[in-house]
Amino acid sequence: MLEGHQRSASIDRNMRIVVAKPGLDGHDRGAKVIARALRDGGHEVIYTGLRRTPAEIVRIVMDEDAAAVGLSSLSGAHAVLIPRVCEGLREAGMGDVVVFAGGIIPEQDRSALYEDGVRAVFGPGTTTSEILDFLVTLGQRAEAGEPRGVGEEAGWHW
Amino acid sequence: MSDAVELLEQARSGDRRSLSRLLSHIEEGGESPVEDGSGTSLGITGPPGVGKSSLIGRMIDVWTERGESIAVLAVDPSSPRSGGALLGDRMRMSNADSSDLVYVRSLATRNHPGGLMDCLTPMVDVLAACGWQNIVIETVGAGQAEIRVVAFADRILLVDGPDRGDIIQAEKAGIMELADLIAINKSDLPDAERAANAVRTALSVGADENTPEVLLVSAHSGDGVEEIIEALSQTTTTKGRERLRVRERLISAWDSTLLSSPNIESTLAALETGSMTLSQAVEQIRKGV
Numbered sequence: 001m002l003e004g005h006q007r008s009a010s011i012d013r014n015m016r017i018v019v020a021k022p023g024l025d026g027h028d029r030g031a032k033v034i035a036r037a038l039r040d041g042g043h044e045v046i047y048t049g050l051r052r053t054p055a056e057i058v059r060i061v062m063d064e065d066a067a068a069v070g071l072s073s074l075s076g077a078h079a080v081l082i083p084r085v086c087e088g089l090r091e092a093g094m095g096d097v098v099v100f101a102g103g104i105i106p107e108q109d110r111s112a113l114y115e116d117g118v119r120a121v122f123g124p125g126t127t128t129s130e131i132l133d134f135l136v137t138l139g140q141r142a143e144a145g146e147p148r149g150v151g152e153e154a155g156w157h158w
Numbered sequence: 159m160s161d162a163v164e165l166l167e168q169a170r171s172g173d174r175r176s177l178s179r180l181l182s183h184i185e186e187g188g189e190s191p192v193e194d195g196s197g198t199s200l201g202i203t204g205p206p207g208v209g210k211s212s213l214i215g216r217m218i219d220v221w222t223e224r225g226e227s228i229a230v231l232a233v234d235p236s237s238p239r240s241g242g243a244l245l246g247d248r249m250r251m252s253n254a255d256s257s258d259l260v261y262v263r264s265l266a267t268r269n270h271p272g273g274l275m276d277c278l279t280p281m282v283d284v285l286a287a288c289g290w291q292n293i294v295i296e297t298v299g300a301g302q303a304e305i306r307v308v309a310f311a312d313r314i315l316l317v318d319g320p321d322r323g324d325i326i327q328a329e330k331a332g333i334m335e336l337a338d339l340i341a342i343n344k345s346d347l348p349d350a351e352r353a354a355n356a357v358r359t360a361l362s363v364g365a366d367e368n369t370p371e372v373l374l375v376s377a378h379s380g381d382g383v384e385e386i387i388e389a390l391s392q393t394t395t396t397k398g399r400e401r402l403r404v405r406e407r408l409i410s411a412w413d414s415t416l417l418s419s420p421n422i423e424s425t426l427a428a429l430e431t432g433s434m435t436l437s438q439a440v441e442q443i444r445k446g447v
Contacts, residue, residue, distance in 0.1 A: 036244065
């Protein structure tokens with residue numbers, strides 16, 4: 001075999017990101033828009049489709065060697081499902097994976113998610129460039145050795 | 159390198175995360191810890207929307223019922239503009255995320271005509287070394303680069319739908335000659351039998367005597383899936399087809415050499431300004447390699 005191409009492997013470019021819809025929630029327009037925006041920002045996005053269990057999402061993140069997972073929830077079950085994904089990732093030894101969320105997540109529910117290691121919650125009205133800025137910041141934090149993963153020290157969030 | 163060996167050890171003992179990391183290491187151009195060409199794979203290709211991923215989902219069910227393991231490398235194109243990619247094949251494989259017998263990895267072509275192919279063979283080798291029994295490469299058969307992906311598989315299943323005639327069109331691009339077996343999916347829809355006959359007719363006018371078998375299947379109902387798997391287990395690649403595949407692999411290796419040439423940037427700049435002709439450019443790159 002000839003030598004493979006060495007990609008310029010900077011951390012904020014070409015991130016592999018899983019975009020997932022946990023639970024019984026049939027609305028995926030938002031998730032698809034986000035997936036498309038991330039792709040247009042130069043990232044590789046693995047879209048899971050609807051109605052995935054937290055265990056399935058953890059498995060997908062593992063198999064795909066993703067650096068981040070975005071969880072979209074419009075069903076009201078975010079307070080149960082998102083922490084389960086976070087816990088599953090930590091139990092599987094994937095505490096370095098970044099978790100962010102989007103959809104309809106009321107303000108008063110967010111601090112609990114941040115304490116659980118979720119690094120951003122994007123609600124209605126978020127621009128796609130804001131999400132890309134968040135990913136750039138993640139790259140900078142990785143380079144500086146600052147916590148960003150779901151199993152790393154909580155505190156910082158977008 | 160020692161990292162890769164360590165990851166392989168852990169992957170062989172069943173650690174999926176190590177396997178995933180090892181595949182990423184290879185995808186990014188890292189060296190493989192496994193002997194080159196030691197694994198075998200099944201390539202599945204066909205036009206967009208014919209149901210390749212859904213059919214693989216059904217094949218996964220048949221294999222897992224038999225207690226066999228399956229690893230799928232699902233290839234989708236990268237966006238030429240942003241370099242990003244939207245990889246959605248695994249969402250059609252409904253049981254891919256629950257069974258320990260199934261591993262699915264989505265891969266983007268990353269706009270290297272030869273680059274991805276360079277890493278596919280070592281990825282198949284690693285999966286085989288870790289004990290995965292059925293290794294599938296899935297790709298959209300919508301261009302020359304994608305055909306080349308599938309040429310790296312040991313056996314090739316070509317999938318088409320009824321009422322499309324797409325693979326007869328695609329004959330011009332040379333996919334049909336590479337196939338070991340052709341499946342007409344969506345046999346639950348009218349006109350599937352007619353489409354199968356059209357493909358058989360198209361094949362019979364060719365000079366090749368070893369034409370692939372054409373089978374009907376429905377990824378929707380599951381009808382015909384076992385037959386596809388049986389037929390695949392009995393195919394042997396003929397010499398004529400092997401030549402065509404080797405040819406695709408050579409072209410891909412050539413592209414890869416071209417694109418990784420140290421002179422590529424300066425040659426492109428010279429071509430852009432018109433200070434060099436195409437034949438001079440080819441000469442310069444050949445000297446540089």
